[in-house]
Every structure is written in structure tokens, then in C-alpha cells.
Amino acid sequence: MLGNFGYSNPTRLYFGDNALKYLNRELKKFGSNVLLVYGGGSIKKNGIYDEVLQALEMNDKNVVELPGVMSNPTVHKLYEGCELARQHDIDLILAVGGGSVCDYAKALSVSIHCEEDPWDRYYLRQERPNNPIVPVGCILTMVGTGSEMNGGSVITHPEQKLKIGHVFGDDVMPKFSILNPTYTLTLPKYQMVAGFFDIMSHIMEQYFSGEDDNTSDYLAEGLMKSLIHSSRIAVADPQDYEARSNIMWTATWALNTLISRGKTTDWEVHMIGQAVGAVTDATHGMTLAAVSLPYYRRIMKDGLAKFRRFAINVWGVDPAGRSDEDVAKAGLAELERWMKDIGVVMHLKELGVEESMYEDIASGTFLLSGGYRKLTKEEVVEILRESM
Ligand code: NZQ
Numbered sequence: 374m375l376g377n378f379g380y381s382n383p384t385r386l387y388f389g390d391n392a393l394k395y396l397n398r399e400l401k402k403f404g405s406n407v408l409l410v411y412g413g414g415s416i417k418k419n420g421i422y423d424e425v426l427q428a429l430e431m432n433d434k435n436v437v438e439l440p441g442v443m444s445n446p447t448v449h450k451l452y453e454g455c456e457l458a459r460q461h462d463i464d465l466i467l468a469v470g471g472g473s474v475c476d477y478a479k480a481l482s483v484s485i486h487c488e489e490d491p492w493d494r495y496y497l498r499q500e501r502p503n504n505p506i507v508p509v510g511c512i513l514t515m516v517g518t519g520s521e522m523n524g525g526s527v528i529t530h531p532e533q534k535l536k537i538g539h540v541f542g543d544d545v546m547p548k549f550s551i552l553n554p555t556y557t558l559t560l561p562k563y564q565m566v567a568g569f570f571d572i573m574s575h576i577m578e579q580y581f582s583g584e585d586d587n588t589s590d591y592l593a594e595g596l597m598k599s600l601i602h603s604s605r606i607a608v609a610d611p612q613d614y615e616a617r618s619n620i621m622w623t624a625t626w627a628l629n630t631l632i633s634r635g636k637t638t639d640w641e642v643h644m645i646g647q648a649v650g651a652v653t654d655a656t657h658g659m660t661l662a663a664v665s666l667p668y669y670r671r672i673m674k675d676g677l678a679k680f681r682r683f684a685i686n687v688w689g690v691d692p693a694g695r696s697d698e699d700v701a702k703a704g705l706a707e708l709e710r711w712m713k714d715i716g717v718v719m720h721l722k723e724l725g726v727e728e729s730m731y732e733d734i735a736s737g738t739f740l741l742s743g744g745y746r747k748l749t750k751e752e753v754v755e756i757l758r759e760s761m
């Protein structure tokens with residue numbers, strides 16, 4: 374570990390199939406006006422909405438509902454939420470849903486009292502909040518993003534064809550998150566699997582950077598092994614509670630700032646995936662899956678030692694009698710096999726990408742330098758072509 378860093382994570386977690394009972398304890402800490410934020414209605418079908426509303430009523434909260442937060446939430450929905458929250462003098466934003474709902478709640482928390490356009494301030498200019506922040510609590514129903522225990526908040530501006538994340542600080546991270554694995558059992562298989570790849574991608578984005586011997590990499594390897602093991606069980610039987618609960622916990626630790634300590638971190642796959650999402654509105658985890666292998670095969674030689682280690686420590690590749698490059702390639706072949714086994718999208722054309730979109734996607738891709746090599750815009754286009 375050669376880096377210098379600070380560490381804190383203010384989010385209190387409640388995990389397990391009885392986790393919702395701790396909502397009572399948390400609600401008592403906040404004022405009476407609660408903005409209940411949720412998505413397109415899955416929580417009404419599976420009964421989570423009723424359970425949450427009952428807890429809010431028992432605690433005498435005035436509940437204002439803000440439904441309809443879409444996957445890949447838009448800036449227009451953010452403006453709508455700001456209006457509503459201002460009208461009702463909101464004390465707590467309670468997000469019930471997946472990463473989109475949690476991300477949206479965080480964007481709202483910093484935007485309600487923001488005197489300028491939050492898109493310009495937080496997303497285009499990446500500035501910090503300088504106004505009061507409304508606290509957020511999360512009840513997670515979809516596993517993958519880690520939004521339940523981080524400061525990340527990704528918003529899409531459809532007209533500008535941009536999807537941009539802002540990683541806010543401790544003051545924006547959820548005050549609490551309720552993680553009940555049974556809540557995730559009603560997820561459609563497509564979403565479940567997209568979440569699995571999102572988790573893997575978060576870990577790889579942090580793992581594939583740096584050359585030093587770093588505890589964070591050992592933690593990352595453990596998380597990847599647990600995910601690979603449990604994902605295969607969950608794909609065979611999506612109702613397997615043990616596998617789904619392991620994956621829920623892995624997702625949280627994959628992106629709650631722990632395994633990025635002492636690392637420069639890459640995030641280029643996410644930059645390309647987000648740019649794909651901006652023009653297609655495709656499912657986040659699937660955008661990452663479609664571009665990952667062409668990206669990693671392209672940069673493999675620049676980080677050969679780590680790709681070799683990935684093959685051996687994560688996938689159990691036997692290095693005996695093989696060149697470093699062969700071992701590294703075998704690791705990526707194992708990754709490909711796992712992706713096909715769990716059934717992620719392997720080609721961008723399945724997500725509606727067409728050649729005419731390459732220019733917008735490449736222009737919307739931020740080129741970062743934390744990984745093993747900074748790409749050029751031309752290389753992004755080549756990766757898109759290779760991912761079709
Ligand atoms: O809207 P509803 O009806 O609730 O349906 C949702 C949605 O259609 C459904 N769903 C969620 N829980 C369910 C369920 N359906 C049945 N049963 C349940 N229990 O699943 C669909 C997808 O939900 P969504 O929240 O969009 O998915 P996800 O959790 O993958 O979040 C994606 C968003 O998070 C951002 C992505 O860019 C994207 O905008 N990310 C946030 C990050 C962060 N905060 O750090 C990092 C990630 O890399 C990512 O960028």
C-alpha cells in the first residue's frame with residue numbers, strides 16, 4: 374500500500390430478511406416530512422410499498438410521494454422532484470428501489486436548495502454542494518450499483534446526449550440503507566444478471582490499476598471469487614436466498630470506497646458504458662458487459678502483471694509452462710466464459726447501438742488516466758466497433 378488516504382463511511386447498514394424493522398429506529402431521527410421516492414411500480418407489485426408505508430404511518434410521518442423515477446434518471450425528472458420537495462419542506466428523502474432511485478435521491482438532496490441549475494453545477498462543472506443537503510435513506514430492491522453506501526449519483530441529459538456521474542462526499546451518502554435480500558427476489562432475470570456484471574465491473578475498474586502490493590487488491594480478489602461462485606448458483610436458481618444475499622453484500626463492498634483505497638482506479642469501461650447509455654437508455658450493467666472484453670484485451674499488455682495475477686488468483690489458471698501473456702489471455706477467456714454462462718449481453722448491437730452513433734458515443738466518453746493506459750477517442754471508436 375503506497376498511497377496516502379483518508380477513510381470514513383457514514384452509511385449505517387441493516388442487512389438481512391428482517392432488516393426493515395430497523396426503519397422505525399431510523400425514522401425517529403428525522404423530521405416529519407418524508408419524500409417517498411420510487412420507480413415505475415415494481416414495489417407496488419411485490420408488496421414492499423405497503424410495508425414501507427405502514428412503517429411511515431406508524432411513525433406519524435407526512436408522506437409525499439414521488440413515483441416514476443426511471444432507469445437512468447433524467448435531469449428533467451430531477452427538476453420535477455426539486456419543485457415538489459420545495460413545496461413540502463422535505464426533511465428526509467426515502468428512496469425505495471434500485472441504483473436509479475438511490476442515485477436520484479442523492480441528486481435531489483443536493484439540488485433542492487441549490488440556487489443554480491444543478492445539472493450545470495454538479496454534473497457539467499463537477500462542483501461541490503455549497504447549500505443545505507437534505508438527508509437520504511435507502512431501501513434497496515435491486516443489487517449492483519453500490520449506490521446504497523456511496524456518494525455516486527448518475528444523471529442523464531437526453532437532449533445533450535450525456536450521462537454523467539458525480540461522486541459526492543460523506544455528507545451526501547445515505548444516512549442509512551436497508552438491505553433485505555428477499556426484496557431482490559422479484560427482479561427479472563435480465564436485471565439480476567445485469568447487476569451481477571455491474572458488480573464485477575466495479576471491482577475490475579478498481580483492481581486494474583497500480584503496480585504496488587496493495588491490500589485492496591486482495592480484498593477485490595475475494596469479492597470477485599464470492600461473486601463468481603454465488604452468481605452461478607443464483608443463475609441456476611434465482612430464488613436461492615444464500616447466493617442472493619452474498620451477492621447483495623458483495624455489491625455493497627464492491628463500491629463503497631473500501632477497495633479503492635490506495636488505488637488510482639480505472640473507470641474507462643464505465644465511461645464508455647455511460648456514453649452508450651446516454652444515446653440508447655440501455656440497462657447499465659449490459660452496456661458494461663458489451664464493451665469490457667474488447668477494452669481489456671486492448672490494454673492487457675499495458676498491465677500484464679495484474680492481468681496475469683487476475684487469471685491465477687481469481688480464475689485459477691495454472692501458469693506452469695506458459696508465458697505471462699498466455700496466462701493473462703487465459704484469464705480473460707475465463708471472464709468471457711463466465712459472462713456467457715450467466716447470460717449477459719455480449720454485443721452492443723443487442724442494445725440498439727448503430728454505427729451512426731459511434732461519434733456521439735465517443736464524444737460523450739470521458740478519457741481517464743487512472744488505469745493502465747489512457748485511450749484516444751479513435752480507440753474508443755475501435756472498441757465500439759469490436760463490441761458490435
Ligand atoms: O422502476 P421499477 O418498477 O422499480 O423497476 C426497476 C427497473 O425497471 C426494476 N426493479 C428494481 N427492483 C426490483 C425491480 N423489479 C422487480 N423487483 C424488484 N425488486 O429494475 C429495473 C432497474 O432498476 P435500476 O434502479 O435502474 O437499476 P440499477 O440498480 O442497475 O441502477 C442503474 C443506475 O445506477 C447508475 C447507473 O448509471 C444507472 O443510472 N449507477 C450508479 C452508481 C453509483 N451510485 O455509484 C454506479 C454504477 O456504476 C452506475 O453507474
Ligand code: ZN
Pocket residue numbers: 518571574575643657
Ligand atoms: Zn456500474
